[in-house]
Amino acid sequence: MGDVMYEAVCSRDARFDGEFFFGVATTGIYCRPSCPATTPKRKNVSFFPTAAAAQHSGFRACRRCRPDAVPGSAAWNTRADVVGRAMRLISDGVVDREGVAGLAARLGYSTRQMQRQLNAEVGAGPIALARAQRAHTARILLQTTSMQAAEIAFAAGFASVRQFNDTIRQIYAVTPSELRAAKPGPTSRYGSVATAHGAGGIPLRLAYRGPYAAAEVFDYLAARALTGIEEIIGAPGKRTYRRTLDLPHAPGIAEVGEKCGDGWLECHLHLGDLRDLTTATQRMRRLFDLDADPYAVTERLGADPALAPLVERRPGLRAPGAADPHELAIRAVLGQQVSVAAGQQLGNSVVTAYGRPLPTPSGALTHVFPDAGTLAGASLAELGMPEPRRATVRTLSGALADGTVCLDAGADRDETEKALLDLRGIGPWTAGYVRMRALGDPDVLLPMDVAVQAGMRHSGAEAVDAERWRPWRSYAMHHLWNAAGRHCAPEA
Numbered sequence: 001m002g003d004v005m006y007e008a009v010c011s012r013d014a015r016f017d018g019e020f021f022f023g024v025a026t027t028g029i030y031c032r033p034s035c036p037a038t039t040p041k042r043k044n045v046s047f048f049p050t051a052a053a054a055q056h057s058g059f060r061a062c063r064r065c066r067p068d069a070v071p072g073s074a075a076w077n078t079r080a081d082v083v084g085r086a087m088r089l090i091s092d093g094v095v096d097r098e099g100v101a102g103l104a105a106r107l108g109y110s111t112r113q114m115q116r117q118l119n120a121e122v123g124a125g126p127i128a129l130a131r132a133q134r135a136h137t138a139r140i141l142l143q144t145t146s147m148q149a150a151e152i153a154f155a156a157g158f159a160s161v162r163q164f165n166d167t168i169r170q171i172y173a174v175t176p177s178e179l180r181a182a183k184p185g186p187t188s189r190y191g192s193v194a195t196a197h198g199a200g201g202i203p204l205r206l207a208y209r210g211p212y213a214a215a216e217v218f219d220y221l222a223a224r225a226l227t228g229i230e231e232i233i234g235a236p237g238k239r240t241y242r243r244t245l246d247l248p249h250a251p252g253i254a255e256v257g258e259k260c261g262d263g264w265l266e267c268h269l270h271l272g273d274l275r276d277l278t279t280a281t282q283r284m285r286r287l288f289d290l291d292a293d294p295y296a297v298t299e300r301l302g303a304d305p306a307l308a309p310l311v312e313r314r315p316g317l318r319a320p321g322a323a324d325p326h327e328l329a330i331r332a333v334l335g336q337q338v339s340v341a342a343g344q345q346l347g348n349s350v351v352t353a354y355g356r357p358l359p360t361p362s363g364a365l366t367h368v369f370p371d372a373g374t375l376a377g378a379s380l381a382e383l384g385m386p387e388p389r390r391a392t393v394r395t396l397s398g399a400l401a402d403g404t405v406c407l408d409a410g411a412d413r414d415e416t417e418k419a420l421l422d423l424r425g426i427g428p429w430t431a432g433y434v435r436m437r438a439l440g441d442p443d444v445l446l447p448m449d450v451a452v453q454a455g456m457r458h459s460g461a462e463a464v465d466a467e468r469w470r471p472w473r474s475y476a477m478h479h480l481w482n483a484a485g486r487h488c489a490p491e492a
Helices: 002-010 051-056 082-091 094-107 111-122 126-144 149-155 161-172 176-181 214-222 274-287 294-301 308-313 325-334 340-354 372-376 387-402 413-421 428-437 450-459 463-469 473-484
Strands: 021-024 029-031 045-048 202-207 230-233 240-246 251-260 264-271 356-362 365-368
Touching (some): 029 051, 051 126, 082 094, 082 111, 082 126, 094 111, 094 126, 126 161, 126 176, 126 202, 149 161, 149 176, 161 176, 214 230, 214 240, 240 274, 240 356, 240 365, 251 274, 264 274, 294 308, 294 463, 294 473, 308 473, 325 340, 325 372, 325 428, 372 387, 413 428, 450 473
Antiparallel strands (some): 021 029
């Protein structure tokens, strides 16, 4: 396996960025596979599954290729075991908020069991993984804002300024002041756009690998945007998606541009509390499916004669996730057995009647989607839909509020789907749709969906073909929706 990885390094193959990292013994530096620096000799190279593992082994981040800024590995999305679930939770900031014990409790494992499995699989424990993430957050704030170093330390999740200073020196081999002075210019492929934090928010470049079908993602979100919490402005090709975020410490607003950079989407985050930076960033990454591996998807789906033309027509097609899993689940129930437009209108009514107003409106963004506890006790009479469906919304909201249904980043997908199906009024379509979008499962197919069936007829695909599409059936379904003309589907 090491020889294959070394071939990727020799060819500077960007397809493997984020899938593994390599450290060079003679320099003490670790890089991404596509690093443009001179290729080191094989005998001096070590390979690591994560940046944290490289840092844990004493390597410093390369200042040229910025390995901490690559897309995440698609493996953590496909894997449903404890390691995959732990990686998703750590990226969401759970260790910073709840500690290692909190992470273990969410996974249902002892702290020792969890640490042993993470060390064996990814070469680093939860503390090292969270530390690497804090360092990356701190670098972004140092190089894109004018905040004081002490403010950045606590915003990034460090317990003290001393811990912050020591970590920056260990990972980047410079002081925080020197790292700030070395900020990349606006045309740098690997860094964040440099500007002051203020009216423009915190600027980020959200990295992805391979081709990215931005137009289809923006079309998908535009067709479902809810008034008050989402808006899309600008002309096709240059659109900006804006939405409110209900974050752990304070509400925020995210803006993502449609125009693709050199392997990244431009994003600006306006946060009420900078401690939410990591969580907000990861939520937008999941919404735009930025950690996907389009090469693996194309290899599998493109081998199917029925899907091959669809894959060729839309390279880099993504399966959008969710910025707020609870919101997505409730919207899925509202969209049961109605058109996209009808589901959107019901969602608008929910926001109008029960949404939480932003402290300061921003353009058309005025509210945060109501929390599950509020909807669990609401009459929902304003929705104008049958009482049994209103009861389903209340039942689901209550289950989300009391934890009967768990939709956090590390939820067990099988257990969550079963818990959803146990609720009165929720069937396989809704449970599968929530599993795909709220839990980011790349291998969901809804065979009874009207548009999926139409897409199969249009493409000549058969239901028996679907087993060959694993583990990327969610992407196959999006190709089928596009082939059928997705706006005709009763899909939330």
